[in-house]
Amino acid sequence: MEKFTTHTGIGVPLRRSNVDTDQIIPAVYLKRVTRTGFEDGLFSAWRGDESFVLNDATYSRGSVLVAGPDFGTGSSREHAVWALMDYGFRVVISSRFADIFRGNAGKAGLLTAQVRQDDVELLWKLLENHPGLDVRVDLEDRTITAGELVVPFEVDDYTRWRLLEGLDDISLTLRHDGEIAEFEQGRPSWKPSVQEAARR
Amino acid sequence: MPRTLAEKVWDEHVVRRADGEPDLLYIDLHLLHEVTSPQAFDGLRLAGRGVRRPDQTVATEDHNVPTTPGPISDPVSRTQVETLRKNCADFGVRLFPMGDAEQGIVHIIGPQLGLTQPGTTIVCGDSHTSTHGAFGALALGIGTSEVEHVLATQTLPLTPFRTMAITVDGDLPEGVTAKDIILAVIAEIGTGGGQGYVLEYRGSAIEQLSMEARMTVCNMSIEAGARAGMIAPDDTTFAYLEGRPHAPAGADWDAAVAAWRELRTDDGATFDREVRIDASTLSPYVTWGTNPGQGLPLSASVPDPESFGDETDKAAAERALTYMGLEAGTPLRRIAVDTVFLGSCTNGRIEDLRAAAAVIEGHRVADGVRMLVVPGSARVRLQAEAEGLDAVFTEAGAEWRLAGCSMCLGMNPDQLTPGERSASTSNRNFEGRQGKGGRTHLVSPLVAAATAVRGTLSSPADL
Numbered sequence A: 001m002e003k004f005t006t007h008t009g010i011g012v013p014l015r016r017s018n019v020d021t022d023q024i025i026p027a028v029y030l031k032r033v034t035r036t037g038f039e040d041g042l043f044s045a046w047r048g049d050e051s052f053v054l055n056d057a058t059y060s061r062g063s064v065l066v067a068g069p070d071f072g073t074g075s076s077r078e079h080a081v082w083a084l085m086d087y088g089f090r091v092v093i094s095s096r097f098a099d100i101f102r103g104n105a106g107k108a109g110l111l112t113a114q115v116r117q118d119d120v121e122l123l124w125k126l127l128e129n130h131p132g133l134d135v136r137v138d139l140e141d142r143t144i145t146a147g148e149l150v151v152p153f154e155v156d157d158y159t160r161w162r163l164l165e166g167l168d169d170i171s172l173t174l175r176h177d178g179e180i181a182e183f184e185q186g187r188p189s190w191k192p193s194v195q196e197a198a199r200r
Numbered sequence B: 001m002p003r004t005l006a007e008k009v010w011d012e013h014v015v016r017r018a019d020g021e022p023d024l025l026y027i028d029l030h031l032l033h034e035v036t037s038p039q040a041f042d043g044l045r046l047a048g049r050g051v052r053r054p055d056q057t058v059a060t061e062d063h064n065v066p067t068t069p070g071p072i073s074d075p076v077s078r079t080q081v082e083t084l085r086k087n088c089a090d091f092g093v094r095l096f097p098m099g100d101a102e103q104g105i106v107h108i109i110g111p112q113l114g115l116t117q118p119g120t121t122i123v124c125g126d127s128h129t130s131t132h133g134a135f136g137a138l139a140l141g142i143g144t145s146e147v148e149h150v151l152a153t154q155t156l157p158l159t160p161f162r163t164m165a166i167t168v169d170g171d172l173p174e175g176v177t178a179k180d181i182i183l184a185v186i187a188e189i190g191t192g193g194g195q196g197y198v199l200e201y202r203g204s205a206i207e208q209l210s211m212e213a214r215m216t217v218c219n220m221s222i223e224a225g226a227r228a229g230m231i232a233p234d235d236t237t238f239a240y241l242e243g244r245p246h247a248p249a250g251a252d253w254d255a256a257v258a259a260w261r262e263l264r265t266d267d268g269a270t271f272d273r274e275v276r277i278d279a280s281t282l283s284p285y286v287t288w289g290t291n292p293g294q295g296l297p298l299s300a301s302v303p304d305p306e307s308f309g310d311e312t313d314k315a316a317a318e319r320a321l322t323y324m325g326l327e328a329g330t331p332l333r334r335i336a337v338d339t340v341f342l343g344s345c346t347n348g349r350i351e352d353l354r355a356a357a358a359v360i361e362g363h364r365v366a367d368g369v370r371m372l373v374v375p376g377s378a379r380v381r382l383q384a385e386a387e388g389l390d391a392v393f394t395e396a397g398a399e400w401r402l403a404g405c406s407m408c409l410g411m412n413p414d415q416l417t418p419g420e421r422s423a424s425t426s427n428r429n430f431e432g433r434q435g436k437g438g439r440t441h442l443v444s445p446l447v448a449a450a451t452a453v454r455g456t457l458s459s460p461a462d463l
Helices: A027-031 A079-087 A099-108 A117-129 A157-165 A169-174 A177-185 B005-011 B038-047 B075-091 B106-112 B127-135 B144-153 B178-189 B211-224 B235-241 B251-260 B311-324 B350-360 B378-386 B389-396 B445-454
Strands: A006-014 A064-067 A091-094 A111-114 A134-138 A143-146 A149-152 B014-016 B023-026 B029-032 B057-060 B094-096 B121-124 B138-141 B155-158 B162-169 B197-202 B228-230 B273-278 B285-287 B295-297 B339-342 B370-373 B421-424 B439-442
Touching: A006 A117, A027 A079, A027 B075, A064 A117, A064 A134, A079 A099, A091 A117, A091 A134, A099 A111, A099 A157, A099 B144, A117 A143, A117 A149, A169 B144, A169 B155, A177 B014, A177 B023, B005 B138, B005 B197, B005 B228, B029 B106, B029 B144, B038 B075, B038 B144, B057 B106, B075 B094, B106 B121, B106 B127, B106 B211, B106 B378, B121 B127, B121 B144, B127 B138, B127 B211, B127 B228, B127 B235, B138 B228, B144 B155, B162 B178, B178 B211, B178 B273, B178 B285, B178 B295, B197 B211, B211 B228, B211 B235, B211 B350, B235 B251, B339 B350, B339 B445, B350 B378, B350 B389, B350 B445, B370 B389, B378 B389, B421 B445
Parallel strands: A006 A064, A064 A091, A091 A111, B029 B057, B029 B121, B057 B094, B121 B138, B162 B197, B162 B273, B197 B228, B339 B370, B339 B421, B421 B439
Antiparallel strands: A006 A134, A134 A143, A143 A149, B014 B023, B023 B155, B285 B295, B285 B439
């Protein structure tokens, strides 16, 4: 995973709540077996609407999405994160994120910056009044800067550390391989096993 | 210190705990399907890693499969399924493919095989993994990076969740089901109300539910935003499991049941939040909007967006009514549907089919309405056919299909067309969920059957 310290890019105001993962990328795009190339599926139904924010040439080059509460609800599809990143987004700002989406984003290197809803409203107004305005997101000091506006954001310490260091979770866990093996020694014999059918 | 059910299961699976780090949790069972696994297996290949515990990993084909006989005609879907087959063969993972008697929706087959057991940790790259919590398992939906992590290490780093008790006491009125309980819960706490929580459903109304009904409740925990839903195991749970192919047997069974009986929230344990619902006040619920929290009793009318105090909720309601093609004030019972879908991991089990068949028997599906009945697994289909339920449905004019996710998610040939309206026993009414432009009303199997007969949203009492 690439290290993330700061990112500066055009802010995109998405004035919608409950942006579920079926909106971020519909199931029909999930048939692929690759990990890249999902940008065409991003918000595909909404992009059919001329007035949708990403159809505005200025915002279409954006990389910092500012969305309403409960972003990423629904399905566990990590494709939602990949679609956002493949399109060019590096940060999503919202007042509330769905847990699985937030987890997936942290693994894939997309920053989910949680701010107060009041601050989302301020960012929306600012970005709508100044289309194309750059937003600077600083993970070291957990702040978002847009024009004169500076707002703090929350991200859990562990995810922040992993993003700052660009660390791969699996390698981190495999450092504790011995502890996993030891745990396995202590498991009861009746725990579920797939391969030993009809043990009666 | 007294602990909740969720905390007990969590504590028993901690491999490693260190300050400033998430706990490393051991995973007892990993379920796979074709959609969220290919990139994970590719990741293993790139890193030269194997599957640590193939004996705790099982796969099936469900999301892409057609529910009519014959091969998969869409080449992209077919490639995805073939990729799963290759990955399972390469990495030694057991697979129940299309045509196998054990094939079915991943969350239907785990319990059916006796693999889903109390006190276990279960993960799957699918948000409805919460279903398995009905057995007192801690069951989490995960993303593809986490799928790869579990394949490689049989563990997941996780930060402890908060706990919420959802206590449902009292007796459910006639015609009110587990689906109505969970739709009422979501309408009460909202689609974000469960974020960061494990929900524990308890109370006399929950204790009286069958295992199948408990699975319906836990299945939709994710629709309230929760990481998981759980119900303490009891004699109902043990009776369901005993004798299933992968359930413990002999002395193992006795030891397991003794351990499972300890899986209850201790007296005096505290939850971070508590919600109480009186079962006797519930009635059949249906959704009118585009998220599962936008639901009301069937006797209500489409709400006026102006009636929402919160600006965000008001805007969401306005958008939802536009998308759904509904006008505020319309009685929900007057809404006519084109399609009725009975199936999915929420309501595709044998009891669901029995309940719907009992309503529809002797009636006909209304003119201009199509009804799809899709068993959740091949076993459910065989059982239903042995009981003659297939004939009840086909004689009423419904279509009897093969097992799969079907119309729940618009990924296989079963889809709504733009503007088409459905009453669906599935779990999500998001825009386009059942097909681009499709409009979904979430309902129970009883409401689905009555709606098929009348052509408008209805309960069996309306027949």
